[in-house]
Amino acid sequence: MGDAQTETISKNALEIHRIYVLQAFHGKQVGQLLIDEVKKIAQDTGVDSIWLGVWEENHRALRFYTKNSFVEFDKHVFTLGNEEQTDLLMQYVLNKK
Numbered sequence: 001m002g003d004a005q006t007e008t009i010s011k012n013a014l015e016i017h018r019i020y021v022l023q024a025f026h027g028k029q030v031g032q033l034l035i036d037e038v039k040k041i042a043q044d045t046g047v048d049s050i051w052l053g054v055w056e057e058n059h060r061a062l063r064f065y066t067k068n069s070f071v072e073f074d075k076h077v078f079t080l081g082n083e084e085q086t087d088l089l090m091q092y093v094l095n096k097k
Contacts (some may be wrong), residue, residue: 012048014041018032019052037097042094049093049094052090055087065090070092071091
């Protein structure tokens, strides 16, 4: 949150820097439990949004985040070895009531 974010998207946002689930646990709702907890933390801390970067070729993750109401809002190009890769930046806006 705040200055701990890898990019300044918003001072009042929470970044998910990394979330990985071992393949043996895919399909067992572990990722859903983790993202639900992140949403609770975001609500409890009063941030406006949650954001993350996900590699554009990670279709499983993209489906997961889309299913959880994250929407793409930007891209980030980075170099891995000698290759340019693209992370899609996705955001979940909290419903402020």
